Amino acid sequence: MTATVRRVVVLALPVVVLAAMVLRAEVIIAQGRHYVLDIEGYDPRDLLRGQYLRFRVRWSGGFGGACTPGEEGCCVCFGENAEPDRPWVHHVACTEMSACQAFINPESARTVNQYFIPEDMGGPLERAIREKRATIRVAVSSRGEVIIEDLLLDGQPWRDVVGRPPPSE
Amino acid sequence: MALKRKLHEWQRAGLLDASTVERIEAYEESRSRPYALYVIGGIGALAVGLGIISMIAANWADIPRGVKLAVDLAVVAWLARYVFLADRAGKAWAREVALIILQLLVLASVGLIGQTYHLGGKAWQALLAWALMTTPMMLVLGRSHVTAVALLTALNAGALTTLGEWLDRAHLGRFTEELIIACTAGVLPLLHLRLAWASRLREQRPALSQVMEAAGFMVVLCASGAMQHAWYERTSAGDDTVNAVRVSLVAVAGMVALVWVGAARRFEDDAQRLCWRVLLVYAVAAGYLPFLVEHPRLGLLSAVSFLGYLAVIAWYAYRRRQVWLFNLATAVMALRLLGIFIELFGGLLLTGFGLVLGGAAILGMARLWMNQTRQWRATMRTPGGAP
Numbered sequence: 001m002t003a004t005v006r007r008v009v010v011l012a013l014p015v016v017v018l019a020a021m022v023l024r025a026e027v028i029i030a031q032g033r034h035y036v037l038d039i040e041g042y043d044p045r046d047l048l049r050g051q052y053l054r055f056r057v058r059w060s061g062g063f064g065g066a067c068t069p070g071e072e073g074c075c076v077c078f079g080e081n082a083e084p085d086r087p088w089v090h091h092v093a094c095t096e097m098s099a100c101q102a103f104i105n106p107e108s109a110r111t112v113n114q115y116f117i118p119e120d121m122g123g124p125l126e127r128a129i130r131e132k133r134a135t136i137r138v139a140v141s142s143r144g145e146v147i148i149e150d151l152l153l154d155g156q157p158w159r160d161v162v163g164r165p166p167p168s169e
Numbered sequence: 170m171a172l173k174r175k176l177h178e179w180q181r182a183g184l185l186d187a188s189t190v191e192r193i194e195a196y197e198e199s200r201s202r203p204y205a206l207y208v209i210g211g212i213g214a215l216a217v218g219l220g221i222i223s224m225i226a227a228n229w230a231d232i233p234r235g236v237k238l239a240v241d242l243a244v245v246a247w248l249a250r251y252v253f254l255a256d257r258a259g260k261a262w263a264r265e266v267a268l269i270i271l272q273l274l275v276l277a278s279v280g281l282i283g284q285t286y287h288l289g290g291k292a293w294q295a296l297l298a299w300a301l302m303t304t305p306m307m308l309v310l311g312r313s314h315v316t317a318v319a320l321l322t323a324l325n326a327g328a329l330t331t332l333g334e335w336l337d338r339a340h341l342g343r344f345t346e347e348l349i350i351a352c353t354a355g356v357l358p359l360l361h362l363r364l365a366w367a368s369r370l371r372e373q374r375p376a377l378s379q380v381m382e383a384a385g386f387m388v389v390l391c392a393s394g395a396m397q398h399a400w401y402e403r404t405s406a407g408d409d410t411v412n413a414v415r416v417s418l419v420a421v422a423g424m425v426a427l428v429w430v431g432a433a434r435r436f437e438d439d440a441q442r443l444c445w446r447v448l449l450v451y452a453v454a455a456g457y458l459p460f461l462v463e464h465p466r467l468g469l470l471s472a473v474s475f476l477g478y479l480a481v482i483a484w485y486a487y488r489r490r491q492v493w494l495f496n497l498a499t500a501v502m503a504l505r506l507l508g509i510f511i512e513l514f515g516g517l518l519l520t521g522f523g524l525v526l527g528g529a530a531i532l533g534m535a536r537l538w539m540n541q542t543r544q545w546r547a548t549m550r551t552p553g554g555a556p
Binding site for chain 2: 006008010011012013014019021025110114115118119
């Protein structure tokens with residue numbers, strides 16, 4: 001490998017990897033299944049942690065689980081429901097996923113717990129979440145990875161509900 | 170400036186003629202390296218990089234996802250191209266500064282992608298990805314001490330946070346976890362030293378080699394000094410931390426042996442090699458000793474051990490003609506001496522008495538130091554002048 005080629009390769013590496021990260025997320029959004037999941041504050045008195053909202057998904061609404069959520073090898077299985085984007089949820093061993101419409105792998109299930117917000121929106125958003133029903137819209141890939149698409153308040157995107165705060169005086 | 174002033178002083182005194190002064194000035198100018206310029210460039214690049222990270226952290230929700238990410242990737246690609254062109258044109262300063270901004274921008278971009286898609290990843294994942302992405306370009310293109318510092322920071326941050334996460338997940342038990350931490354803390358600085366002396370690195374990346382050596386050396390010295398303060402605490406055989414440190418000494422001793430052998434290549438001069446080895450072995454022995462023997466609280470022994478250690482460092486610095494290290498060691502010795510007097514006495518009257526005694530001892534030491542260093546500095550700066 002010549003010196004010039006080596007320089008081009010090492011400088012292109014971060015550009016290619018970053019582009020691949022973006023592409024992967026966009027593919028999940030474009031080709032994955034879309035669901036709406038109920039959330040609740042991790043600590044209801046203190047939802048904000050710096051620049052993000054901390055929450056946990058309420059994995060409810062389905063029949064009993066065959067394994068304990070959060071355990072190694074325990075996947076979140078989505079079953080069919082009358083409302084297509086609101087699945088029945090139950091926990092089963094990751095080796096027994098054939099009956100699931102889609103699933104979330106344990107690693108992704110553990111990390112679906114934060115939503116980044118603009119720095120000046122913390123207060124208004126925290127108030128709105130207390131007053132309204134909060135859900136997240138997610139895209140789930142065929143490999144069980146999750147991308148959070150939006151935070152919804154009473155079914156509406158949070159930006160439409162909260163709007164911009166008035167400029168500080 | 171000091172050299173120029175001296176040269177003109179010697180010229181006025183008739184010791185040098187004008188042409189010799191001119192030749193010396195031209196020679197020194199050709200050898201001078203703009204270290205300050207690189208440091209300022211590094212600080213500026215760091216400020217730009219941190220500013221970008223801060224702006225991204227503010228989370229511009231009003232900008233559409235696609236636009237935000239496209240602009241970010243375009244800026245990363247443009248900066249990478251700029252580094253390539255600056256390198257090809259031989260613009261060393263521009264290349265080094267742009268390289269640091271690019272390195273920090275890659276970290277900011279990882280954060281931006283995580284923020285945009287609300288990926289609940291952890292810090293170690295971001296730091297590891299950052300280190301893996303940027304290490305090759307920093308190694309291939311970085312030449313200055315500033316980029317060497319940036320490279321080592323990324324590598325160590327990525328490796329150490331990943332190790333921390335692995336320990337957190339593996340549930341190995343308290344003793345094993347503490348043993349791995351003790352081995353890493355003991356071996357890593359010595360590993361930096363040993364790798365810094367690899368002949369290929371020293372030839373092809375002298376700045377990186379020097380930074381690795383300085384970082385490893387300073388961490389070994391500081392860690393040993395800190396560990397000697399364990400005399401202040403009672404140790405018992407049932408303590409997991411104490412036992413972990415004891416067992417880790419096997420790995421550290423192995424690494425010391427490797428560094429000992431490596432010193433043969435690093436120091437051509439027998440006397441310098443010997444004093445380096447003495448300092449290394451003394452530092453490791455003095456640092457680990459409080460963990461090897463069971464003891465009650467021994468504050469005075471801690472102070473005496475530390476003072477002895479500083480004396481060895483001062484001796485080493487004198488032998489190796491490192492005036493700054495000599496001055497630092499003696500200054501810390503004076504402060505520690507003052508600390509002993511404060512520790513020994515209780516109550517206002519006795520503390521005051523201790524301070525007077527301590528202050529007098531420091532003044533005496535300073536007087537001795539001034540008399541000695543004037544003579545030592547002259548000999549230390551003369552090749553072969555030091556004994």
